[in-house]
Amino acid sequence: MTHHVAVNGLEIGYEVHGAGPPVVMLHGAGSSGREDWAAQVPLFAKAFHVFLPDARGHATTRWDARQGFSNELLVADLEAFADALGLGTFHLVGFSMGGMTALTFAARHPERLRTLIAAGIGTQREPRTSVARRLMDPDHRPPHGPLSEAGLAARHDAGQGPGAWRDLLRAIAADVAAQPSLSPADLRRIELPAMVAVGDRDPFTPVDHAWGLMRQLPEGRLLVLPDCPHELMVRRPGLFNEAAGAFYRSTEGAARRRAFARGTADDPLPDVGRAAAPERAGAEGAHGG
Numbered sequence: 001m002t003h004h005v006a007v008n009g010l011e012i013g014y015e016v017h018g019a020g021p022p023v024v025m026l027h028g029a030g031s032s033g034r035e036d037w038a039a040q041v042p043l044f045a046k047a048f049h050v051f052l053p054d055a056r057g058h059a060t061t062r063w064d065a066r067q068g069f070s071n072e073l074l075v076a077d078l079e080a081f082a083d084a085l086g087l088g089t090f091h092l093v094g095f096s097m098g099g100m101t102a103l104t105f106a107a108r109h110p111e112r113l114r115t116l117i118a119a120g121i122g123t124q125r126e127p128r129t130s131v132a133r134r135l136m137d138p139d140h141r142p143p144h145g146p147l148s149e150a151g152l153a154a155r156h157d158a159g160q161g162p163g164a165w166r167d168l169l170r171a172i173a174a175d176v177a178a179q180p181s182l183s184p185a186d187l188r189r190i191e192l193p194a195m196v197a198v199g200d201r202d203p204f205t206p207v208d209h210a211w212g213l214m215r216q217l218p219e220g221r222l223l224v225l226p227d228c229p230h231e232l233m234v235r236r237p238g239l240f241n242e243a244a245g246a247f248y249r250s251t252e253g254a255a256r257r258r259a260f261a262r263g264t265a266d267d268p269l270p271d272v273g274r275a276a277a278p279e280r281a282g283a284e285g286a287h288g289g
């Protein structure tokens with residue numbers, strides 16, 4: 001079920017699942033929260049109160065990208081979304097475009113976060129800009145898949161209007177090329193448990209870029225999934241889920257202390273690791289991984 005909350009001149013569409021400590025999960029460019037995190041929600045909802053917002057101009061969050069689209073706006077939307085829902089502190093997960101939003105938010109508001117997972121993202125401009133320019137060209141769509149014309153229309157036309165995804169793709173590519181990079185000083189401000197995750201065949205984020213990002217995070221860890229392209233949590237959901245479970249188990253104490261410091265502590269985090277094990281084979285099998 002899709003809910004809406006009015007913030008920043010938008011009606012942000014989002015789904016909610018489960019119960020427990022709050023986790024906000026941000027999707028990638030051209031996608032939606034429901035689609036990008038479909039293989040994670042059944043597991044995460046056993047341990048967390050899961051929030052899946054759609055970014056402006058995507059799926060259920062109506063916005064004309066010709067009026068402006070940038071990482072700055074997405075970061076402001078995230079802050080307003082969390083404020084409106086009363087999320088004083090929360091776990092944050094972001095993939096690709098959502099990963100950059102998550103990193104930027106973490107650098108500016110580390111006190112708001114309990115933990116951070118940044119997947120499929122780095123801070124270096126290339127090759128991300130060149131790959132985005134090619135993959136976000138609205139006139140050259142793959143014949144099949146989520147970024148085909150049919151896939152984009154099915155995801156966005158109902159909420160954004162027929163063909164609005166074309167302007168959205170152009171705006172995303174332009175923003176990737178223009179957005180300022182996070183500096184080493186910015187990254188050092190992310191003093192909280194953090195995991196950088198990447199596929200070893202990711203064209204946007206080479207493994208050495210992910211390693212370099214991890215090294216600049218005071219409490220960084222690195223997950224590299226084998227034989228895996230950009231969409232790591234989709235292509236290797238079982239491995240991703242198992243690693244996320246281990247990350248959350250090992251950082252539970254730190255996460256609770258961070259929540260307590262802001263007066264937002266809740267019940268102890270359930271043992272997500274036990275839930276991860278039975279999910280692995282089924283999730284990977286469903287995606288051919």
